[in-house]
């Protein structure tokens with residue numbers, strides 16, 4: 001495993017369709033457990049730079065809790081009119097039921 005991967009949390013600490021933010025190397029990273037897998041994105045909406053933590057997850061999308069902008073967790077792209085700027089996405093690895101995030105991405 002590359003040295004750039006940082007331990008976030010255990011897979012079992014999150015329910016399906018739940019997300020939680022972790023401070024990894026000084027960056028607030030949102031771990032999202034979806035029906036399609038586990039994703040890691042920067043915990044910041046590109047509309048008004050507010051936290052995405054606690055936003056609803058549907059499929060592989062997260063909705064900003066403030067104004068409802070939707071982002072694709074696979075590539076960070078926004079769907080909707082509020083912003084055209086994608087959110088930052090980090091590669092994830094699962095090892096021994098732990099979630100690791102590549103902070104070099």
Ligand code: FES
Nearest residue numbers: 045047064067069
């Ligand atoms: S701050 Fe996220 S949609 Fe407005």
